[in-house]
Amino acid sequence: DGGITQSPKYLFRKEGQNVTLSCEQNLNHDAMYWYRQDPGQGLRLIYYSQIVNDFQKGDIAEGYSVSREKKESFPLTVTSAQKNPTAFYLCASSPQDRGVGTEAFFGQGTRLTVV
Amino acid sequence: GDSVTQMEGPVTLSEEAFLTINCTYTATGYPSLFWYVQYPGEGLQLLLKATKADDKGSNKGFEATYRKETTSFHLEKGSVQVSDSAVYFCALSEPWGGSARQLTFGSGTQLTVLP
Numbered sequence: 001d002g003g004i005t006q007s008p009k010y011l012f013r014k015e016g017q018n019v020t021l022s023c024e025q026n027l028n029h030d031a032m033y034w035y036r037q038d039p040g041q042g043l044r045l046i047y048y049s050q051i052v053n054d055f056q057k058g059d060i061a062e063g064y065s066v067s068r069e070k071k072e073s074f075p076l077t078v079t080s081a082q083k084n085p086t087a088f089y090l091c092a093s094s095p096q097d098r099g100v101g102t103e104a105f106f107g108q109g110t111r112l113t114v115v
Numbered sequence: 116g117d118s119v120t121q122m123e124g125p126v127t128l129s130e131e132a133f134l135t136i137n138c139t140y141t142a143t144g145y146p147s148l149f150w151y152v153q154y155p156g157e158g159l160q161l162l163l164k165a166t167k168a169d170d171k172g173s174n175k176g177f178e179a180t181y182r183k184e185t186t187s188f189h190l191e192k193g194s195v196q197v198s199d200s201a202v203y204f205c206a207l208s209e210p211w212g213g214s215a216r217q218l219t220f221g222s223g224t225q226l227t228v229l230p
Contacts, residue, residue: 033217041222045217092218102147103149107158109158
């Protein structure tokens with residue numbers, strides 16, 4: 001089945017550690033995204049990528065880094081510079097075309113907790 | 116910039132009650148509009164969408180009409196079920212113009228349906 005796989009589902013980080021969240025898609029989508037979700041809030045865009053080896057900062061990129069070495073993969077690293085990393089992280093992808101109404105497809109999310 | 120405003124939650128209804136979740140938007144162009152649903156601990160799933168004025172999106176008994184004159188996309192369902200309990204997000208995306216298709220989300224509305 002085609003879809004987006006995020007791993008792990010739950011992740012615990014100690015203060016000062018970097019952690020990497022995995023996102024893999026087999027939908028052959030060009031564009032991929034990382035969102036952060038905090039309780040009672042909407043989704044905020046961290047980074048996005050339109051094509052392999054290219055990515056752009058979203059609204060809240062500070063303290064995060066990404067790479068896009070393969071079309072299928074868009075891992076997110078939460079660095080020690082991110083002061084409040086506890087949140088639910090969602091990865092998404094969408095086709096890169098000029099048609100209107102094309103939705104994004106989401107993974108099941110990774111819940112990151114700082115301990 | 117683009118923005119989406121949803122009615123504040125949480126919303127609690129009895130089974131078979133009528134549901135309305137208000138959503139208004141601000142956009143510079145002519146956006147596509149979406150409703151996504153998030154069940155506890157999961158990612159987002161597309162519920163319905165509309166791409167032009169007066170379009171009505173519908174799915175699983177939910178409906179929303181793209182009202183350009185009032186910049187609104189209110190979600191309705193005539194008779195809710197316990198299984199509809201979830202968080203609902205209104206979102207928009209601007210027409211593709213050389214950049215990745217980004218979604219702008221509202222803050223989400225928590226719906227609880229009681230038996």
